[in-house]
Amino acid sequence: MSDMSNTGDKGGGSPVRRRLVVTGSHSGIGRATAALAEALGWSVIGLDLAADGRRVGGELIAFPCDLTDEHSVREAFEKVDEEWGGHAPHALVHCAGIYRFKAATGTTAADWDAVVNLNARGSLLVAAAAARRMIDAGEGGSVTLLSSIAAVRGDAGEPSAAYSASKGAVVSLARQLAVEWGPDGIRCNVVAPGVIDTPMTTVSGDPEAFAQVLRRIPAGRLGTADEVARVCLFLASQDAAYVNGTVIAVDGGQSAS
Template sequence: MDLNATLPRRVIVTGASSGIGRAVGDAVIDSGGRVYGLDLRAPAVPRDGLVSRTADLTDPAATAAAFDDAESALTGPPDAVVHCAGVYRWRPISEMTVAEWDRVMRINGTGSFLVAQAAARVMTRGAIVLLSSVAYGRGDAAEPCVAYSASKGAIVSLTQQLAVELGPRGIRVNAVAPGMIDTPMLTLGDTPGAVAALTERLPVQRLGEPADVAAACLFLISEASSYITGATIPVDGGYLIS
């Protein structure tokens, strides 16, 4: 099966200005699709096929307005939504404040809910992909991130519930759980030897690239995955089993 031939042509990507979100947007455009990119900041490098908007996706009104605008910008309802926007906070429970907890849960958890809700309102059929993390399934003693782990676990449960609710409407919902991906969010890069120590444990012996996660997202929004919904797929180089 030619994956490109089964990919949707109108795709909303959040967190599109950098990291995994940018890689997803680039991959969709390279396949011939059109991307409506949402982020708190504008992309550093505009390109053909990308319509960019700034939006606070923790704000219900702003999120709904952005999705309404997407229908006009894409000349039709979106065929797929890939929600990559999120935040990481390295903080053990003994040091984390309620304000920090609330911020992480609001951006990662409430943001995912609002994006999915807005997507369900404007989509007629298609696929939604949310970004969880391997943190949902494995604790991390080296870099404790209690709020992050909890928020990414919530996304796994949200994905399953949305798949049940939206499936009869022809909308599939899946999640991708990245492992250690080489993006600005990866704090291991600040610790000498930490990356080498980690990759030695991984079956694939390397860090992931944003393009690795983008490839999984494209599979999940394509017709090649038409019988997959409610799943969380690790893209982690074997981290969860190592």
Template structure:
């Protein structure tokens, strides 16, 4: 029997590779930083190459190995090209973080159908497409891998104030897909989990952070604060590393306690 590893060794990602979608800013960049800081070589992807170049410069300035590839997760051809590039650049993909997403605000009765399709295509179809390709081309053949999907506490219930039915539905679908894939791919040595962020400063959540809007939200949170630029680092590292090797099919809220409040 091998000697027990230390906590630091269990979290060490040296020699491993990670693909992070939506990795050019916000929560995606934060998680890419966490994985790189733990030693992983990281490939970040989003739709805009200029944003990726800026993010890569930030990561490289801190001494991290990072590559980029621009792709639209809604397009199966572009997803295939992303995986081709990842395998050619990184070799086998050890860690996949499905973070790319979109939202649309509108009353449900007036929600445009094309906007519904846009949100569902990226948030759900895109997660499935990329997970399928990475699993069958890299993880299943090697009998190992970590997939971390980014859902949302919006998956746990509705919110009349948000008026984002497509977003709620899509994140609920990501949560269910996470558990389905965990059950199906567990025998192949693949752990599949989801992080459910609450309110974090990001472009997607900017309407919630406006003065007069954010204060009532914060007042209901047990920790009385929104997330920050470190709030997801520990969660993604746990689920991506050997520290979380016996965790799969889990939906992990990182929300300041919002999901613990009855009626929240």
């Protein structure tokens, strides 16, 4: 993946650092993606509800953003515009999400709204904000959304109708955006993680549940946030220039078993 890093040329061949927005940049897959991108030479700006606008190690700066709120998303991207001098991002990796497990018969409208609003509505709001800038710049770009293998597999052990539905919506949304924005040179793809060792993972605290999960994963272990981040950055990079509208599972083979 030689092109995962800073690869752009402008004018007479002078190098241009590729610009990346990462949501959910303060933890889990988002944090790993932002850190790896920065290490590879990307110019990275994070968006996270817990951010305060200060730099978080190295050069990474993260702005506060409630991704369910249209006004908050607009304000956050205005700060991104200011930070980058009006230049559009080359790529967006949208990692922010929420996971709550509860049987469907016990799921309230409030439970549903909390999960679906962030995972599905938030995906549209942040993707559209990034794409508008890419379209105006006329240079194309990449949008990578995070779904889950829960979009295609039920789970009796940790049921979550809201989560599964929201992540299925992300896949459908990405395919629509790939078709709408493809003529503008903007690719939209999905990464669908399996059980990844992050703060969102709940089974690791229950030895019996953990053992059952491992038996369902051909790789025999949990994935790492860094492994997911590497796939996200591949899709963001020019190495994936002809990849559009696809879903890549990063699950150790679980969705194939």
